[in-house]
Amino acid sequence: MITVKLFTKLNDKPDLKKVYLGFEISGHAGFANHGEDIVCAAVSVLSINTANALTELTSNTVSIQMNEDGYLKVLAKELDSYGELLLDAFALGIINTYNDYLNEDNNNEFINIKFEEV
Helix, strand or coil: CEEEEEEEEECCCCCCCEEEEEEEEECCCCCCCCCCCHHHHHHHHHHHHHHHHHHHHCCCCCEEEECCCCCEEEECCCCCHHHHHHHHHHHHHHHHHHHHCECCCCCECCEEEEEEEC
């Protein structure tokens, strides 16, 4: 199972919207064999593209840790509006992917999403 941890901080604006500061990905989906796992591929594309976009398309300072075992952690202390938009888009994509693979009991056997305030 892939575990996705979304790092958030409480917004001090009146809308009280969560502000995402990063994410951590670990594990493997187990949806299909290696090279054929579309759930793993979806999470990989979303996470790697977001990490690349944050570093290449914005002036935000972002800490990135990754290894070849499927682990990726992306975290910033602060983000400008572009960085916030990229992480909002990442969260939207991950949550939609999670919802796309719910079973008949409304559980997901491939992705687990957690939220952690930092």
